Amino acid sequence: MSKLKLTLGMVALAFITLTAVSCKDAKTENNSTNDNHSEMNHDNTDGHHEGEIKEMAMNGDGKSQAILNDYFNLKNALVSDDSAKAKELGATLATSLGNLDVSSNFSDAQKADLKDIIEDAVEHAEHISESDIDHQREHFKILSKDVTDMVAITGTENTLYQQFCPMYDGGSAWLSMSKDVKNPYYGSKMLKCGKVQREIN
Numbered sequence: 001m002s003k004l005k006l007t008l009g010m011v012a013l014a015f016i017t018l019t020a021v022s023c024k025d026a027k028t029e030n031n032s033t034n035d036n037h038s039e040m041n042h043d044n045t046d047g048h049h050e051g052e053i054k055e056m057a058m059n060g061d062g063k064s065q066a067i068l069n070d071y072f073n074l075k076n077a078l079v080s081d082d083s084a085k086a087k088e089l090g091a092t093l094a095t096s097l098g099n100l101d102v103s104s105n106f107s108d109a110q111k112a113d114l115k116d117i118i119e120d121a122v123e124h125a126e127h128i129s130e131s132d133i134d135h136q137r138e139h140f141k142i143l144s145k146d147v148t149d150m151v152a153i154t155g156t157e158n159t160l161y162q163q164f165c166p167m168y169d170g171g172s173a174w175l176s177m178s179k180d181v182k183n184p185y186y187g188s189k190m191l192k193c194g195k196v197q198r199e200i201n
Contacts, residue, residue, distance in 0.1 A: 063100045064154035070096045071147050072177060074128065078140060078184035079191070083133040090128030090136070093143075097122045100150075110153050117153075121146035137168075137185050144174040151175070151200060159201050165194040173197060 070093040077085040102114040124143040128136045148162065161176045168185035176182070181194040 063096075064150065065157055067093065067096045067100060067147070067150070068156065068158075068160075068175075071143075071175065074125075074140070075174060075176070075184045076182075078133070078137060079182045079187055081133065081187040083136060086133065086136050087129050087131075090125045090130075094122050094125035094129065097125060100154075106153065114150065114153055117146050117149050121150070140174070140184060141169060141172045144172075148173070148175060148200075156200065159199060161199055162197045163194050164197045165190075167193055175200075 070089060074086060074089040074093055077083075077089050097118050100114070100118055102111050102118070106114065121143055124139040124146065127139045128143070131139065151160065158177060161179055162173055163176050163181055164171065164173045165183055165185050167190065168183075172185055174184055179196055181192055181196070183191055183193050186193055
């Protein structure tokens with residue numbers, strides 16, 4: 001019986017060590033990578049773009065900036081493990097997304113893309129407004145991709161940082177106004193787990 005307890009204890013210790021090490025190693029992984037990709041619509045979830053700084057000509061408009069502000073407030077609520085605040089902010093973000101004017105300043109292709117992006121983002125923001133924190137974080141992952149895709153079209157007034165956590169759901173990204181990593185997927189459990197993938201200007 002004591003042999004079984006010892007074995008189980010060693011397995012648990014090994015798992016905890018591997019979890020901590022994989023998060024820590026992900027921060028230093030691929031530091032020398034300097035891939036330059038010209039297209040914006042590729043999947044960054046494998047985390048191989050660390051160190052890449054992609055500069056895009058972006059202007060940003062008032063409505064898209066309001067969406068970004070609401071998105072960052074929502075992210076901060078998840079960082080703080082505040083499900084009630086995240087519900088409230090999910091509803092606010094859904095409203096902001098619905099108010100985005102896609103009728104001017106964009107090509108027909110961009111308008112069509114924005115319409116699809118916004119429709120999907122509204123759905124995920126609404127789910128966040130009705131869910132517990134684990135479910136909120138699942139929807140925030142897809143919402144983050146939608147907001148990133150929106151920014152690629154609408155632009156931004158500020159420098160943004162796409163950050164990446166290798167541990168959550170096979171790897172998950174989010175946007176931040178700061179280089180300082182604060183993980184919205186784990187909150188206080190693994191607040192600093194992640195890395196800056198790229199800079200968006």
